[in-house]
Amino acid sequence: MLVNCTTINDWSWIISKSANFEFRLEEPISTIILDHLAKFTNYTCEFQQAGQFLLFTSFTTSEDVPSTPENVTVSAITPTSFNLSWTEPIEEPTVLFGYNITIQRGDVSSSNHFWSDCFNGTQLFEIYINSSAESLSYNFQNASADFSYDVSAWSRIGNGNSTNINISTTSSASESPQNVIKHFSFTNTTRNINMDLSLSWDMPCNTNGPVTYFVIEASSSYLYNSNITSNNTYWTLIEPQTPHNLTIPNLLPASSYHMALYATNLSNSSIPGKNVSFQFETIENYPNAPEVGKPLISARNITFNWSEPTNNPGNITGYNFNVDSVELGWIQTESCNLENMESRNFKLQDTIITIAVAPGAIYNVAISANTSMGQGNSTNIRVNSSLDQPELGDITYKIDPYAVDEDLYNVGGVIYFTPGCFNGYFDSYILSLRGERDGYFYNKTTVLMDYKVSEYDFSLRPEHIYTVAVTVKNREFNVTKWTNFSSPAGVPxxxxxxxxxxxxxxxxxxxxxxxxxxxxxxxxxxxxxxxxxxxxxxxxxxxxxxxxxxxxxxxxxxxxxxxxxxxxxxxxxxxxxxxxxxxxxxxxxxxxxxxxxxxxxxxxxxxxxxxxxxxxxxxxxxxxxxxxxxxxSKLGLILGIIAGFLAASIAGFIGFILWRRGIINNTNKRIVEDSSQETESEISIRNSDRDPLISFFKSENSNSATEIPKSKFIEYVNYLERNPDVLNKQWQDLEIKSLEAYGELKNHFALLPENKRKNRYVNILPFDHSRVKINIDEDDEICSDYINASYIKGFSKKNQYIATQGPLPHTVRDFWKMIFQENVSMIVMVSRFIENRKEKCYKYFPNNHETMFIGDDLEVRCCTELYFEIYYVRTLQIRKDLKQLTVTHMQFMEWPDFDVPDGTSNLLLFCHQMRSRWANEGGLAVVHCSAGVGRTGTIIATDILTQGLATEKSLDVFNTVLELRKSRKSMVQSEKQYMYIYQLIKSLLEDPITEDDDDSNHLYANITVPSNHSIAIVESPL
Incomplete structure (x- = not known):
């Protein structure tokens, strides 16, 4: 049997609209089962048997619940909402009324972003929603929650099966922390207070997500200085940390703070949560040190200025200005009463102060500010006040008109002055004493003294008008005071x-x-x-x-x-x-x-x-x-004198003739009487019928009767020493020949009226042909080129020496002009300045390390002075205009006037040193004693003869001296000096000077060292 069924419905969920069944019936049946039919469907079935229609019937299948909704999705999830959507079920074997939605939230008490104190119980909840729509949007109160979501179809016979989906919403900003507690703590150190803030808090009720960290955000501003910008600071506390607390150190003093505390969670770390905000003000602190500007400094006042401390830790209520100590940078004498040297304290509202100070003092100053908390740190500065003009009291003097210098006949006195405050680093007292007198060069004495000296003993030139100037100097200023007085006359x-x-x-x-x-x-x-x-x-x-x-x-x-x-x-x-x-x-x-x-x-x-x-x-x-x-009875006396004179003249003439012929020979008679002491050479001289000078000692090649062979010179001097009459005759011959030479020589310029006062002695005058002519300049008051000095030819027959008199007070300038003009390198002085209480030479150069000023353009300085027992060696430096000359000055101290030194060794050593130093320096040598002839001539003759020892075979003392006299009258002034020349050369031949005799090992003193009270004394007879 065949059964064909067809639906009359058109449901989408029907699998097939037709159903065909085939049954094989072998026996009769009472029930036929049609299966696999669609639910809730109208069918029409046709029964056939062997192709024949048997039966036609209609029926409807029963209803069933719908199937699960299709395509269930969740979208648009936010921290507090989401969207649900779905489509209808595939099978709907019933009448579909709509959909049932169930939303269930998980238990918040088990979540780490819910603070348990904010919730009671499990906090579960379910939501039922009926909707005919196929989508749904739902909003919730809390973010970051877990949800369970069920969707089912709803029909008249009931609900179908459901579709389940789990959902978690996203995080959002946290809620604010709970139960915030503030606690302040203070630590007081030296002039500083450290202030800390300790915070503690509880979790927010809902952080809307897992907490990552807590943030404290702070801003501050100074209460008393609006010029300072606000300060923003952040502190972070990373979770999980329990308990929740944080210490904020070193809060700024005297500031207004605004703070906010909030939490952040993992999903929204960039979004701050709700904050708990609070405000507070901090206490004042000790103030900072003021900023001090550059002081305005003078000798008597200093002005200090400063600015208010930066970042004031409080309200500045005033300033403290303290002069802690004062140091004086210079010596304060007993007569100096200084003010403003004490420590001082000032309370000020201003930021400037001027204080009175002492000159040249060092002030140690501290400047600080005050707040309500007290005195803050200070700015310490050290300030030197400027120097000021030194002070000097009145100048007085005391002169004893009868207290004369026995040697120089000058009048002595004392100058007094009252020291004051030096007002700076003391340099010196300079006492300048200048005396003037018509017709004389002015006399000037300059004395440098230290601070301990307030008086000066002086020697005054007679009848001078003196100007006394006392200058006190510090390193920047000097003050001078003057007084005038006249000096009395000295001894005539x-x-x-x-x-x-x-x-x-x-x-x-x-x-x-x-x-x-x-x-x-x-x-x-x-x-x-x-x-x-x-x-x-x-x-x-x-x-x-x-x-x-x-x-x-x-x-x-x-x-x-x-x-x-x-x-x-x-x-x-x-x-x-x-x-x-x-x-x-x-x-x-x-x-x-x-x-x-x-x-x-x-x-x-x-x-x-x-x-x-x-x-x-x-x-x-x-x-x-x-x-x-x-x-x-004068007439008889006169006649008797004339007669006696004529008789003596005739007898003398006859005696001379007989003596020359050998008839009378007193010399031989004396030799016979003393023959027991004679040498063979002297006996030969006695037996000779000629003059001793030409009979024995004369050299075969000699051109002069007075030349003595060097090999026989010692014997000849011995002979002269035993026979003084022979020496005397030679001396008389020298005098006669000198007078003959003088008759042809003139000294016209020395006798001019304007030049007479330049001569120390009226009978010692230079010849016109050999005199030194000095240049005339504008300072020459009488416009004269005259000086009492003569050129002297030396061993080389060229001008090597200048013989001159010892300078007079008014010829000192002429003397130094000559030294400079003639480029003199050596001055040899063979006298003292004072001998037998008489001035033999004016002191024409200064003491050691001092300077003599001569006029306005010439000065002489003694650089060194060495003492070698019997003589001095000095180095003198002469400046004239812009030129300078250095001269060696040697002074022999042991030579009496008109006499000779004891022995020969000292003077020979002196001559040796003179020649050695002169040979190194070259130039002319000036030689002088007092008159410039006696001792001067002796040492020049000795030096010439000494030079001849090395090259000459014979020596001629007689003609050496005679040639000197042709250049300057009376050179070698006495017979004793003449004999001394012989003895000097004899000693040199017997015991030549070697380098071992050099004076370098006999240095005794570098004298004239300034004392502690007087730095230097310079006296110049200008």
């Missing part, structure tokens, strides 16, 4: 040698004297008056008297039986002329007892005449001029 002086040659004519009752102005020296005070004192005895010679009141003329005392003044009071003989003839004994009317009377002299009597020399302060007697008046 006169030229004793000239007075000894005074022209005198006598009669039985009278004597005439020719007095010349040049005999009297006005250097130590103007000669105001002269008086001629007549005495019967040699008393009061050279005696000095004080004369304080010119209106009271001194009365001659009863010094001898005869002792009176022959000239009028206040006699001034040279007012109209330079010479005067005064006749003693012309006043026959004066009484015998009168002390002022030019009474007649007594015949045939010896008188001692003193010229009394007056200046304004002293009067002094000269050495006596001896006068013997004529006897009454």
């Amino acid at each position: 002086t006169f030229n004793e040698e000239s007075l000894s040659t005074i022209e005198i004519n006598t009669t039985t009752t009278e004597a005439s004297l020719i007095l010349r102005n040049e005999y009297f020296n006005s250097s130590y005070g103007t000669i105001r008056y002269l008086a001629i004192i007549i005495s019967s005895e040699n008393v009061t010679a050279g005696k000095t008297y004080t004369w304080g009141n010119e209106s009271e003329w001194p009365i001659p005392g009863a010094e001898a039986d005869i002792y009176y003044q022959a000239t009028p009071k206040y006699w001034q003989p040279f007012e109209d002329s330079d010479s005067v003839v005064y006749v003693i004994g012309t006043d026959e009317n004066c009484e015998e007892q009168t002390q002022f009377c030019n009474a007649p002299l007594v015949a045939d009597k010896t008188y001692y005449v003193f010229v009394r020399v007056f200046n304004s302060n002293f009067y002094r007697n000269t050495m006596p001029i001896i006068i013997v008046t004529d006897a009454l």
Whole structure:
């Protein structure tokens, strides 16, 4: 049997719209089962048997629940929502009413981002939603939750099977932390307070996601300084950390803080959670040190300025200015009373202050600020005040008009000054003493003194107007004060040698004297008056008297039986002329007892005449001029003298002729008498019939009768020492030949009136042909090229020496001009400055390490001074304009005037050193003593002869000296000096000087070292 069924429905879920069944029936049946039919479907079935229609029937299958919804998806998931969507079930064997949705949230108490204290129980919940739509959106309160989601179809016979999906929503910003607690702590150190904040808190009720860390965000601003920008700071606490706390150290003082605490979670770490915010203000701290600007400094005031401290840790209520200590950078004397040297404290509101200070002081200053907490740290500075002008009190002086220097006849005194405050680093006191007198170069003394000295003993040139200037110097300033005074006259002086040659004519009752102005020296005070004192005895010679009141003329005392003044009071003989003839004994009317009377002299009597020399302060007697008046029988005496003179002349002439012929030979007689002491050579001399100078010692090749072979020189000197008459005859011959030479030589320039005052001695004058001519410059007041100096030819027959007199006070400038002009390298001085209390040479150079100023353009400095027992060696440096010259100065100290030194070794060593140093330096050598002839000539002759020892076979002392005299009169002034030359050369031949005798190992002192009280003294006779 065949059964064909077809549906009348068109449901999408029907598998097939037709169903065909075939049954084989072998027996009769009562039930036919049609299976695999669609649910809830209308069918029409046709039964056939063997192709024949049997039956037609219709029926409907029963309903069933729908199948599960299809295509269930979740979309648009957010922290608090999501979208659900689906499609209808595949099978719907019923009438579909809609859909049932069940949403179930998990238990939040088991989640780590829910704080348990915020929830009670499991917090489970289910949501039932009926919807005919095939999609659904749902919003929840909390983020980051776990959900279970079921969807099923709903029909009239019930719900179909459901589709289940699990969903987790995303994280969102956390909620705010709970139960925040603040705690402040303070640590007080020296002038500083450290303030810390400790925070603790609980978890947010819902962090809306797993917590990654907590953040504390802070901003601060200073309460008292709006110029300072806010400070933002972050602190982070990484989870999981329990308990939840954090310490924030070193809070800024005096600041307003705003803080916020929040949590972040894993999914939204860039999004801060809800915060818990709070505000607070910190306490003030000690203030910082002020910033000090550059002080304004002067000698008496210093102005300090500063600015308010930066990052003020509080409200500045004022400032403290403290002068902690004061140091004085210079020496304070007892007479210096300084103010403003004490420590001082000031309380200020301003940021500037001016304080009074002392000059040249060091101030240690501290500046600090105050807040309510107290005084802060200070800025410490060290400030030097400027130097100021030093202070100096009044200058006074004390002069004793009668306290004269016995050697120089100068007047002494003391200058006083009152020291004040140096007001800076002391440099020196400079005392300048300048004296001026018409007709003389000004005299200037400069003294450098240290701070301990406030007075100076000085020697004044007579009758000078002095200006005293005292300067006190510090390193930047100097102050000078002046005073003026006049010095009194010193002891009058006169030229004793000239007075000894005074022209005198006598009669039985009278004597005439020719007095010349040049005999009297006005250097130590103007000669105001002269008086001629007549005495019967040699008393009061050279005696000095004080004369304080010119209106009271001194009365001659009863010094001898005869002792009176022959000239009028206040006699001034040279007012109209330079010479005067005064006749003693012309006043026959004066009484015998009168002390002022030019009474007649007594015949045939010896008188001692003193010229009394007056200046304004002293009067002094000269050495006596001896006068013997004529006897009454003068004519007979004159005739007798003439007759005697003629007889003596005739006898002398005859004796000379006989002596020359050998008839009379006193010399041989003396040799015979002393033959027991003679050598063979001397016996040969005695037996010779010729003059000893040419009979034995004369060399065969000699061109002069006075040349002595070097090999026989020692024997010859021995002979002269045993036979002084031979030496004397040679000396007389030298004098005669010298006079012959002088007759042809002139000294016209030395006798010019303007040049006379430049001569130390009236009888020692340079010849015109050999005199040194100095250049005339604008400083020459008399426009003269004259100086008492002569060129001297040396061994080379060229000018090697300049022989000159010892400088006078007013010729010092001329002397140094000559040194500079002639390029002199060596000065040899063979005298002292003072000998037998008489000035032999003015000191023309300064002490060691001092400087002498001569005029405005010339200065002399003594750089070194070495002492070698009997002589000095100095190095002098001369500056003139912009040029400089260095000169070696050697001074032999042991040579008496008109005499010779003891022995020969010392002077030979001196000459050896002179020659050695001179050979190294070259140039001319200036040699001088006092007159520049006696000792000067002796040492020059010795030096010339010494040079000849190396090359010459014979030596000629006689002609060496004679040639010197042709250049300068009276060179080698005495017979004793002449013999001394022989003895020097003899000693040199017997014991030549070697390098072992050099003076380098005999240095005794570098003298004239300044003391602690006087740095240097420079005296210049300008």
